[in-house]
Amino acid sequence: MKRLAVLTSGGDAPGMNACIRAVVRKGIYHGFDVFGVERGYEGVIDGLFRPMGLNSVAGIIQHGGTMLKTARSERFTTEEGFAAAIRQLRELAVDALIVIGGDGSMAGAARLAAAKVPTVVIPATIDNDMPGTEYTIGFDTALNTVLEAVNRIRDTAASHERVAVVEVMGRSAGHIALMAGLACGAEAILLPEHPADMDDICKGLKQSHQRGKLYSIVMVAEGAGKGFDVAAQIAERTGFKPHVTVLGYIQRGGSPSAFDNIMGSRMGALAVDTVIQGNVNRLIAYQQGQLVAVPYEQAFANKRGIDLALYELASILAI
Structure with missing residues (x-):
């Protein structure tokens, strides 16, 4: 093989640039001509290919x-x-x-593979919800962004003795809400995979207030309910006046964490090695602490769910 192309597809995620850089430079090191595709699969259709040299990825990491x-x-x-x-x-x-992207991007890559176009997928989405891998590029940065925001929100919530409802991304997967909630010590976490009993949540909030706790954090994945709707239910059941923050796209932006840049670099390099070895049509997956190249059919069969043990732990620690 002599010619590689690389694209990013779907939602952007911190660490994608480190991954592009690794693919380009590792590919050139091994003698490949490398082309970048602008605007994902749209760019493939429109022929938006551009040659990538060593300097083309300088200063992007x-x-x-x-x-x-x-x-x-x-x-x-x-x-x-x-x-x-x-x-x-x-x-x-x-x-x-x-292809650098999420599960929709992998579905597109698998379709190309079935049409005899060799592909390799690198998992990148802040939601960390791709099948076949325990980690996706961008998740660590998003978690730290949420944690920093909640720490700031906590100051105001404590000053005003309020319940703070924080809505984070996660339409169908609550990994951000669960892990950020555990990291920040949220009193309640609402996940799309685990329907919440609002009566129980409000009972817990009232008990915390009665014990002298002057504020509480309620973490809500967007797929579990809108932050303002959750706040309205809390107000109706408790008489509290919750404050709502919807973090939105702030979770996707910003400089990548060290971990995401390291994972992006390692995954990008392994993707090139996988092509060199002829092991195409695979997902570069993180499994049990190791990076491995997994065939698409095996990856799609390995669905990822919420770790209910961590959810239970977060609930116990919030009492």
């Missing part, structure tokens, strides 16, 4: 987002758009496409 830009492509899901993407890759004589 400390930045969040993705220097190749990203997009969600509806056209790629159509027969016409998919055929155009394959045509563009073949015209450029791309030997393997390295």
